[in-house]
Amino acid sequence: MSFNVNFSKRKVDKFYLPGQEIRISRGSFASKGFTTENDNVSVCRQRTVFALFCFVFAYIILGAKLSYVCLGNGINIDTAITDQNDPDVIRFKNPVKRADILDRNGEIIATSLPTVNLYANTKQIKHPKDVAEKLNFIFPEISYDRFMQLLSRRGAFIYLKRNLSPQQQLQVNNLGIPGLEFENCEKRIYPHKNLFAHVLGNTDVDNVGIAGIEKSMNERLTSSTKPLYLSLDIGVQNTIRKELLEGVKKFNAAGAAAILMDAKTGRIVALTSVPDFDPNQNLSINERAMFNFATKGIYEAGSVFKVFNTALSLESGKVKPTDRFDTSHAVVVGRKKITDPHGSHGMLTPEDILVESSNIGSTLEILRVGKKYQRQFLQKINMDKALSEFELPEIATPQFLSERRWGDVSMATISYGYGISSTPLHIITAFSAVVNGGMYHQPTLLSDSKHKGKRVVSEKTSESMRQFLRAVVTRGTGRHSNVDGYQVIGKTGTADKLENGRYNSKKSISSFVSAFPASNPQYAMIVVMDDPKASKETYGYTTAGWNAVPISKNIISAIAPQLNVKVDFDIEKQRSVVNAAYKRP
Amino acid sequence: MGNIKTAMFVLWFTITLVVIMSSSVLKNRVQVLERRLNTINSNIQKDIADIHVLKAEWSLQNTPDRLRKLAYEQLSLENARPEQIINYSALQFNNETAGNVKPAGSKKQFTTLVKAEVKKNAQ
DSSP states (O other), X not given: OOOSSOOSOOOTTSOXXXXXXXXXXXXXXXGTTOOXXXXXXXXXXXXXXXXXXXXHHHHHHHHHHHHHHHHTTOOOHHHHHHOTTOTTSOOOOOSOOSOOEEOTTSOEEXXXXXXXXXXXXXXXOSOHHHHHHHHHHHOTTSOHHHHHHHHTSOOSOEEEEEEEOHHHHHHHHHHOOTTEEEEEEEEEEOTTGGGGHHHHOOBOTTSOBOSHHHHHTHHHXXXXXXXXXXXXXXXXXHHHHHHHHHHHHHTTOSEEEEEEEETTTOBEEEEEEESOOOTTOOSOOOHHHHOOHHHHOOBOOGGGHHHHHHHHHHHHTSSOTTOOEEOSSOEEETTEEEOOTTOOXXXXXXXXXXXXXXXXXXXXXXXHHOHHHHHHHHHHTTTTSOOXXXXXXXXXXXXXXOTTTOOHHHHHHHHTTXXXXXXXXXXXXXXXHHXXXXXXXXXXXXXXXXXXXXXXXXHHHHHHHHHHHHHHHHHSTTGGGOOTTTOOEEEEEEEEEEETTEEEEEEEEEEEEEEEOTTSOOEEEEEEEESOOOOTTTTTOOSGGGTHHHHHHHHHHHHHHHTTOOOOOOHHHHHXXXXXXXXXX | OHHHHHXXXXXXXXXXXXXXXXXXXXXXHHHHHHHHHHHHHHHHHHHHHHHHHHHXXXXXXXXXXXXXXXXXXXXXXXXXXXXXOOOGGGSOOOHHHHTTXXXXXXXXXXXXXXXXXXXXXXX
């Protein structure tokens, strides 16, 4: 060990250290506080000793700290890991990249599971026949020939099987064959199978959305792992789908659709269309099952349109609730003679027109108002355009007549639901606006959507409409939908199906729009039956009152308690039920 | 001067020894902790993946159809009907008669009585 400090007893008149020859003038900064007495070596030594002590001091601190960390309990690893405020602590992320989709209660309706794909680097595979035989044993659904075909290709990345189960992965791994590799991936899973098929859509083999919410929200779902909350409710959706399936079976219909909407916000609580499909199965699905009738099916709504006709008539101020219209005779508009299918009804108020579902009455109302106001009103409730802000890509543009073609005859037929076509989604959204106090809210499937809404009818008109529509249920065509305690309001509609430009009187589309409770509607619902058949039970009728209405009643009876809608029973009636149950007099 | 030199040598030697020893122990402890941290991280990551799969499994087990079936088979529960929801004010709280009043015997009898009364009211 050698030091360049002059600790030796060498003579000071020689230069032993570098810089020793430098003359230090008295009073300079370097010599302050030191007794040099013109001895350069002494100055240098003192400085060296000073520097040495500085280093020693630093070493002592360093050593002490090291001793404390090593021998003491300097770092607490447990607190270091769990310290959430420390930015250096590792944040753990879900390995699944595509975000989950949840219903409004936080239940999973679509999720992704980590899985692996099996691929082959055929250059490394020496005995393809042997490999194909072994793989065929593990994957009997893929033939030996198919494996041979795949393994005969030249390439470093040839998919042999996608989405292996952990057991299959272990079996392949245990084969220990060089050239067989695994690729980490994920598979989209829909635990509720068909229940949300038309809303969620599905993804392709690469997990890219190809239909429904999966398609429209693909970027959102892949850019963040934060779950996407929808406004749907699993329980309600299941009840509605169950009733629809039973209805389709009972009335031997080609299909059916239903939408339940929060009338105050436009949020969709349930949306279903049958037939449907299981999005977990990437099999070829028939076209009808893939078709979402609720949002893409355009049809002539029939008498349901009388709701809008009466609302716009009242809103125009040219028709009053107390006005009476003579419906005892057919009305002729242009070359069209308009009659009521159930015979004449005499003098009818706007309420009676809805109760009796009178085509003549509706025509007389609109004749007072005029086609210009009618067209403007229908445009105001978006009957002329696709609801492009809606989250599903499967939407349709209604068939809305141009101004030139909007003649008197069209005006008359549109008043009772023929002439323009729209989707169930259009109708229920507009119906909600008419009964909820007059505010039109864009329909949405997102739970956090905050659409302010626009006024389309006054509160007074809306209140009158609720009163009229309540009468439809208590004494009109919708009386089979009256659920005791929930004050249902609604309107039926049946229209002949348009096939190849002609009306087919043997096929119809029946629908029922409803809302509950009447005093302050919280939920609005539409049930549409595609081509229901007559039966003994319906006395040969195929009108909505015999199919869509009882289905709606069953649905409302089941979902209203689920939705915590306040029951409005007659107290005395209830009391008698309680007394009966307890055998009281 | 000799004393200072010896003292400095001992001091330096001791410090160097402490630093070497400490560094060695520190390195060893860091390696142990790193291994432990890696294991913990790996376990956490695995647990997160497992929890994700379990959530999916839970969702599959809780489909409304399955729950309805189980509730009916195991607990004899059905969907609540509107007539089953009774307004609080419809209940009579008479302490004098409460002791004498008993619900209708069997569940079937109870349901029959309630249904009959609901039907009567509906008419």
